[in-house]
Amino acid sequence: MSATIETLVNREYQHGFVTDVEADQLPPGLNEDVVRAISARKNEPQWLLDWRLKAFRRWLTMKEPHWPNVQYPAIDYQAVSYYSAPKLAASKASLDEVDPAILETYSKLGISLNEQKRLEGVAVDAVFDSVSVATTYKEELRKHGIIFCSFGEAVQEHPELVQKYLGSVVPYSDNFFAALNSAVFSDGSFVYIPKGVRCPMELSTYFRINASGTGQFERTLIVADEGAYVSYLEGCTAPKRDENQLHAAVVEIVALDHATVKYSTVQNWYAGDAEGNGGIYNFVTKRGAARGFRSKISWTQVETGSAITWKYPSVILQGDESTGEFYSVAVVNGRQQADTGTKMIHIGRNTKSNIVSKGISAGQGNNAYRGAVKVLPKAEGARNYTQCDSMLVGNACGAHTFPYIEVQNNTATVEHEASTSKIGEDQIFYLKQRGLSAEQAVSMIVSGFCKEVFQELPMEFALEAQQLLGITLEGSVG
Amino acid sequence: MITETQQSLAQAVVARAQADAAAAPGQSIPLPASYAAELDAQVAAAEANGPRWLADLRRAGAAAARAQGFPTTRHEDWHYTTTAAIAEAAFPSLASASGAVTEGDLSDFTFGHAEWPTAVFVNGRFDAARSTLARLPEGVRVRPLAEALREEPEMLERVLGKVATPEAQPFVALNQGLFVDGLLLVVQKEMEADVPVHVLHVTDATGARGATHPRVAIVAERHSKVTVIESHVGLGDAAYLANPVTEVDVADGATVHHVLVQRQSARAFHVAHVEARQGRDSHFVSFSFAVGGQLSRTNVYTLLGGEGCGATLNGLYLLDGAQHCDHQTRIEHAQPNTYSRELYKGILDGQSHGVFNGKVYVRPVAQKTDGKQTNNTLLLSEQAQIDTKPQLEIFADDVKCTHGATVGRLDQTALFYMKSRGLTDETARKLLTYAFAADALETIEIEAVKDSLEALTLARYTT
Numbered sequence: 001m002s003a004t005i006e007t008l009v010n011r012e013y014q015h016g017f018v019t020d021v022e023a024d025q026l027p028p029g030l031n032e033d034v035v036r037a038i039s040a041r042k043n044e045p046q047w048l049l050d051w052r053l054k055a056f057r058r059w060l061t062m063k064e065p066h067w068p069n070v071q072y073p074a075i076d077y078q079a080v081s082y083y084s085a086p087k088l089a090a091s092k093a094s095l096d097e098v099d100p101a102i103l104e105t106y107s108k109l110g111i112s113l114n115e116q117k118r119l120e121g122v123a124v125d126a127v128f129d130s131v132s133v134a135t136t137y138k139e140e141l142r143k144h145g146i147i148f149c150s151f152g153e154a155v156q157e158h159p160e161l162v163q164k165y166l167g168s169v170v171p172y173s174d175n176f177f178a179a180l181n182s183a184v185f186s187d188g189s190f191v192y193i194p195k196g197v198r199c200p201m202e203l204s205t206y207f208r209i210n211a212s213g214t215g216q217f218e219r220t221l222i223v224a225d226e227g228a229y230v231s232y233l234e235g236c237t238a239p240k241r242d243e244n245q246l247h248a249a250v251v252e253i254v255a256l257d258h259a260t261v262k263y264s265t266v267q268n269w270y271a272g273d274a275e276g277n278g279g280i281y282n283f284v285t286k287r288g289a290a291r292g293f294r295s296k297i298s299w300t301q302v303e304t305g306s307a308i309t310w311k312y313p314s315v316i317l318q319g320d321e322s323t324g325e326f327y328s329v330a331v332v333n334g335r336q337q338a339d340t341g342t343k344m345i346h347i348g349r350n351t352k353s354n355i356v357s358k359g360i361s362a363g364q365g366n367n368a369y370r371g372a373v374k375v376l377p378k379a380e381g382a383r384n385y386t387q388c389d390s391m392l393v394g395n396a397c398g399a400h401t402f403p404y405i406e407v408q409n410n411t412a413t414v415e416h417e418a419s420t421s422k423i424g425e426d427q428i429f430y431l432k433q434r435g436l437s438a439e440q441a442v443s444m445i446v447s448g449f450c451k452e453v454f455q456e457l458p459m460e461f462a463l464e465a466q467q468l469l470g471i472t473l474e475g476s477v478g
Numbered sequence: 479m480i481t482e483t484q485q486s487l488a489q490a491v492v493a494r495a496q497a498d499a500a501a502a503p504g505q506s507i508p509l510p511a512s513y514a515a516e517l518d519a520q521v522a523a524a525e526a527n528g529p530r531w532l533a534d535l536r537r538a539g540a541a542a543a544r545a546q547g548f549p550t551t552r553h554e555d556w557h558y559t560t561t562a563a564i565a566e567a568a569f570p571s572l573a574s575a576s577g578a579v580t581e582g583d584l585s586d587f588t589f590g591h592a593e594w595p596t597a598v599f600v601n602g603r604f605d606a607a608r609s610t611l612a613r614l615p616e617g618v619r620v621r622p623l624a625e626a627l628r629e630e631p632e633m634l635e636r637v638l639g640k641v642a643t644p645e646a647q648p649f650v651a652l653n654q655g656l657f658v659d660g661l662l663l664v665v666q667k668e669m670e671a672d673v674p675v676h677v678l679h680v681t682d683a684t685g686a687r688g689a690t691h692p693r694v695a696i697v698a699e700r701h702s703k704v705t706v707i708e709s710h711v712g713l714g715d716a717a718y719l720a721n722p723v724t725e726v727d728v729a730d731g732a733t734v735h736h737v738l739v740q741r742q743s744a745r746a747f748h749v750a751h752v753e754a755r756q757g758r759d760s761h762f763v764s765f766s767f768a769v770g771g772q773l774s775r776t777n778v779y780t781l782l783g784g785e786g787c788g789a790t791l792n793g794l795y796l797l798d799g800a801q802h803c804d805h806q807t808r809i810e811h812a813q814p815n816t817y818s819r820e821l822y823k824g825i826l827d828g829q830s831h832g833v834f835n836g837k838v839y840v841r842p843v844a845q846k847t848d849g850k851q852t853n854n855t856l857l858l859s860e861q862a863q864i865d866t867k868p869q870l871e872i873f874a875d876d877v878k879c880t881h882g883a884t885v886g887r888l889d890q891t892a893l894f895y896m897k898s899r900g901l902t903d904e905t906a907r908k909l910l911t912y913a914f915a916a917d918a919l920e921t922i923e924i925e926a927v928k929d930s931l932e933a934l935t936l937a938r939y940t941t
Contacts, residue, residue, distance in 0.1 A: 395874065400872065410859060415884045418880060
């Protein structure tokens with residue numbers, strides 16, 4: 001049986017190709033001039049440049065944190081290029097002007113930017129290295145008053161909205177990587193759903209790192225006004241390289257009264273080879289503010305890629321009766337390391353949070369769940385339920401759980417449950433004697449283990465996630 | 479098979495955590511000068527008179543205490559408990575047994591069994607008059623530490639500082655540099671003690687604004703069995719620091735039951751460290767009961783170092799007023815086929831602050847580990863606060879580990895049911911509160927101790 005897990009775990013990374021496009025890339029290094037250069041290239045207003053500079057100056061005073069349960073060689077922040085844009089992307093009034101090589105890249109990744117194809121009915125904002133290259137279905141969305149565009153465009157066309165919400169959930173001083181991102185972020189997506197509008201289709205951003213020697217620092221801002229609803233998807237891939245590339249993104253979500261934002265991620269950055277060479281460092285700050293009465297923010301993530309994943313999509317439950325959810329599947333294989341989880345901060349009355357985390361460790365991977373549930377003194381009637389399960393496949397991997405539960409209100413009910421166990425040998429045996437191969441058996445057990453999370457994903461994503469999981473775990477059955 | 483890389487990764491993680499703990503700024507307050515002076519004096523005394531190993535032990539303790547200072551909340555192991563108040567008070571070690579402690583003073587703390595072999599320490603020094611060590615069970619040998627240091631230092635050399643080490647433990651380091659008395663307890667191989675041994679640490683009014691650093695070493699030789707009760711009590715309402723360290727060596731096939739009863743004065747600081755090292759097929763059963771002190775921290779650690787051994791660590795803390803009570807447990811599964819069971823419960827009233835941090839480590843070799851940990855907290859008042867952090871770190875695959883934590887108030891449906899049966903709201907609340915606590919107390923196997931602590935709890939919540 002170990003041979004099958006072995007092959008299961010070791011399938012090749014499929015998205016590891018490089019696209020050959022001419023790029024406008026800043027030389028490596030970081031100083032105020034680089035920040036100014038990025039801002040100038042994006043033709044940004046003064047207030048944004050000032051904000052970036054404030055962030056940069058703050059970043060200089062901060063130290064890279066080392067508390068997560070991950071290990072990596074020191075990052076040389078001066079060796080990274082902070083801006084890389086494909087040359088043709090400068091103006092992109094229509095898709096025809098997008099470099100065909102880039103369109104090709106996305107279609108190879110299975111994402112159609114061609115609206116005629118009407119595939120899946122999902123509006124996509126495609127971010128290639130540092131810039132957004134195309135956003136589909138803009139017109140149709142505009143009819144509903146929905147703004148869905150690249151961050152750069154939003155700064156030009158809706159500066160008042162950007163200025164109002166930028167940094168309001170993740171301030172530039174929040175942490176080391178958020179400060180770095182605030183100083184040098186290049187692009188990303190911006191979403192605004194007006195009052196009472198239910199977004200008619202899924203919105204999606206697809207992030208692709210292509211150029212070498214660069215980092216990707218994008219910023220996503222989603223604002224759901226009163227009574228609005230939006231479901232947002234995020235996907236990511238990168239070429240196979242021997243170097244480690246840094247991805248330090250920031251995602252901010254604001255949900256006002258009765259608004260609901262559902263944010264799903266399938267993260268499949270290149271994870272490095274079996275010896276741990278190369279791969280993406282995925283150090284991301286994601287946070288939502290459920291500000292309004294009965295607002296709801298739901299995070300779903302499937303983390304299969306990256307050499308190191310370090311992120312905690314969180315919800316600040318400010319509004320009374322607001323809800324926060326976190327559903328996560330994190331898989332590590334090879335020498336991947338993941339330290340991921342969530343923070344639920346209960347501030348309003350009768351706030352609810354639900355956390356379901358499923359960790360799968362295979363190969364020599366190390367997977368840590370780190371979560372905080374905080375109930376502040378005013379959060380009367382707060383309710384939290386946390387379930388985090390880990391599965392170990394193979395005997396050289398590790399699974400860790402670090403929940404922090406802080407309760408300051410006695411009307412709160414907080415429950416935390418965690419378990420760690422080996423993939424069931426008797427389950428595999430049973431399935432095999434029913435005629436399934438070991439590989440199928442493992443895949444079936446794993447999808448059963450992750451079912452509670454997958455059912456939260458939009459359908460296309462659920463299928464993709466399931467396949468990804470199969471690929472990531474390939475060769476791990478022992 | 480465990481790959482070397484996995485081993486080295488596990489080690490590297492630990493090493494980095496220690497390095498981080500040492501290097502990160504703001505994690506500690508410098509050691510107060512008076513403690514530094516006390517440490518120097520003990521090193522000098524040991525160098526002048528003591529055996530060489532003692533001088534080495536003192537030096538290592540002093541160096542570690544200096545290097546670590548007093549931890550603040552920036553120190554991950556002390557995330558919810560600051561020791562600034564203890565550092566600020568900088569209570570000096572009590573010079574000698576003072577006090578006029580009478581038998582009557584102690585009757586409250588003997589579980590109705592004054593005839594049990596009892597070693598009484600008053601303000602940190604052995605009090606022969608109050609102790610009753612004449613009728614020790616067969617095979618059990620006890621000796622006050624100060625006496626053992628004079629009479630059998632070679633025995634102590636093999637025992638002291640071997641289980642509890644000062645690395646990454648600021649208060650163990652301080653204790654190692656400063657202990658002057660305590661107890662050595664040895665159970666001979668294959669002997670089963672039929673009555674418990676009670677170690678009663680008392681601080682009375684004359685111990686106000688002083689500190690004690692008692693050290694207790696328990697050695698259970700192979701296939702022996704013993705029960706040790708350690709009580710830390712305060713008479714009156716003095717402020718003082720108690721910094722006891724207990725080392726327990728549980729050899730192959732041995733069983734040690736250890737009950738910790740913390741009933742310090744309401745203004746006391748209490749920082750206790752109990753650490754066990756277990757051999758093959760051994761058992762360590764610990765219970766920590768805490769009701770006293772304004773600021774208390776109790777570490778209960780065990781290393782499951784032999785195949786087939788196991789540990790049960792249970793505890794109950796009942797807090798009120800502005801008390802702060804922190805428990806940290808660490809169970810390290812280092813060999814295959816080991817088990818651990820853990821149940822800690824807390825009842826928090828007033829503006830009290832409870833902290834629970836339960837760590838379970840499973841090393842790569844420790845296949846077939848079976849671990850279960852539970853922490854339940856009942857919040858009785860609006861201002862009570864709990865921080866709980868159950869923690870699993872697993873490096874082996876064929877394991878079964880679970881943990882659970884709950885925080886809440888009394889079950890409203892149970893309350894409703896009882897009221898519908900004619901009980902008053904008040905009675906129903908009291909009964910449910912007591913029942914919550916009794917759940918943990920029931921796991922104590924020594925009847926008299928269980929009954930006595932149950933009575934104490936019942937009185938607390940029903941009168």
